[in-house]
Amino acid sequence: MTNLSYRMLYIGGAPAGLLGLEELFDALYTADLDPNHEELPAQIIRGVRQHNFIPKPAVADYQDVLTREYQKYYRDRSGGKAVVARDYGHWQGFPREQIPWFPVVSADLCDGCGKCIEVCPKEVFEMNEDGKVEVVEPFLCIVGCCFCKGACDPKAILMPDRSLLDTFTHGQRPGT
Ligand code: SF4
Ligand code: SF4
Structure with a gap:
């Protein structure tokens, strides 16, 4: 059996x-498929x-995110950067991708002030063409951190409740 790569992306408001x-x-x-090719x-x-x-209802979201990912891939590879699957590491023995701890931004409330990008020590956010912030790398978010939420005056950022983390303890969920 071929070993295929595995990657988590944030698509349509949920990890996939x-x-x-x-x-x-x-x-x-x-x-040599051009990253802007219409097909x-x-x-x-x-x-x-x-x-x-x-x-089916998620196809448009997948298209947007995956096209953007391929454009990044193409840029990096054309620029001679080694392209490797990202390793998000582990938290309490769990692969980071299994911990649903990351911000969710309300596009309606975000005013594009950029404070979340300034305070975040990781590259979780990006400003989009509409002048709103988007979460582009949810699994780079530091588990337990809430800096960006506190910095967001319009309260556009939601973080999970900390009790979520109680269910992940040293590689084993309670009751398993
Ligand atoms: S801090 Fe809040 S309002 Fe400002 S850019 Fe970030 S999400 Fe948008
Ligand atoms: S919670 Fe912390 S690490 Fe996560 S996105 Fe916000 S500022 Fe960045």
């Missing part, structure tokens, strides 16, 4: 685990569907 994304991007890059989003969706289930 995807198999074979690095292999797909490598194949598209090797075929790219459809091609990515076809490729991702070979190893993953994408619910």
Whole structure:
């Protein structure tokens, strides 16, 4: 059996685990597919569907996020940067991707002040073309941190309740 890469992305407001994304991007890059080609989003969706289930109502969200990811991949690789699957590490013995601790930003409330980006020690946020902040790397968020929420005057940032972390203790959930 082939070992496919595994990567978590934040799509449509929820984490999604995807198999074979690095292999797909490598194949598209090797075929010299321009990151702005109009057929790219459809091609990515076809490729991702070979190893993953994408619910129909979520296709547009997947297209947006995966096209942006391929554009980053293309930029990095064309610039000679080594492209490797990201390792988010572990927390209390669990792979970081299994801990649902990260901010959620309300686009309606965000005024684009950028304070969250200033206070965050990681590269969790990015400002989008609409002048709103988006969460682009949820699993870089430090488990237990809440800095950005406190810095956001319009209260556009939600963080999970700390009690969520009580269910993850030293590699074993209570009751398991
Ligand atoms: S601090 Fe709040 S309002 Fe300011 S950019 Fe971040 S999310 Fe938006
Ligand atoms: S909680 Fe902390 S680490 Fe996580 S996004 Fe906010 S400032 Fe960054």
